[in-house]
Amino acid sequence: MSSKLTLGFALICLILNGCGPVSTSGNQELDKSPEPKTPVSITQISNAPLSDYIELNATATFQQKGIIKASSNGYLQTVNVKKGDYIKGGQTLFTIITKEAKSIGNAINNLDPSFKFTGLTRITANTAGFAGEVSHQKGDYVQEGEQLAVITNLNSFVFLMDLPYELTGIIKNQKALEVTLPNGEKLIGNVGSALPLVDSASQTQRIIIQVKTQKIIPEGLVAKVKLIRSESLNPIALPKESVLANETQDEFWVMKLINDTTAVKINIQKGLETRSYIEIKSPLFKPDDRFILTGNYGLSDTAKITINHK
Known part of the structure; x- marks a missing residue:
């Protein structure tokens, strides 16, 4: 009887020893599972x-526009300009013939051909530019001082920007401004004078921006102007x-x-x-x-x- 008990106890010990290593191996495999990445x-x-910057709109304009006026009463015998035409300085735009010349001019020349009386008055442009307005056509009767046309002075081209008054401190530090046209073309502009007037509703002050370009930019074109607040080079x-x-x-x-x-x-x-x-x-x-x-x-x-x- 005692031998059977001894044999049974030995079998139990063998079973337990056999199970032990399997359990330990499983734990080791769990410990070695990869950490998620x-x-x-x-x-x-x-x-x-x-650079930290803001963009504001600026409108193209001509500051100087010359008004061409009739120098005497009479009829427009020739009109050599149309709206939008490019005008050269000194170019003849209109000729005026007076009532008297129109009625008796030929008679005087018939009496004395050497006199060469025409009664015509030539009106010329005093500066180069574009004809923004043409108020009369050939054959119209005009009086002395009456407006005939308006010529924009190309040399007076600028952009006008309405600057919020709280940003006037920024504009003083701008050496050069980047002006971007709607087609993506970029121009370099310099800050000109500021008009001594603030709009009461928007609290903006109008700033003149001068640009140098050989390209003729149409009046009224709206561009973007970059104002740099701060920068790190x-x-x-x-x-x-x-x-x-x-x-x-x-x-x-x-x-x-x-x-x-x-x-x-x-x-x-x-x-x-x-x-x-x-x-x-x-x-x-x-x-x-x-x-x-x-x-x-x-x-x-x-x-x-x-x-x-x-």
């Missing part, structure tokens, strides 16, 4: 100049997507890679901010530092990552 894309710092900057913030927007950080599989949280101080980039004032990152661009939301400090190279 977040797929991310990366970026590096940019040193391209940044050699910043350390990162794309906006790589900068994270807390709910109260008073703490900012980036996720910096310390190797190909690990990123750590680095608190930063922001500087100038544009539509696409944010200047990093501190700490001073190196050109070869790498940062998470996408996939960084919700990552904890010392996060495990995998770089998406697509």
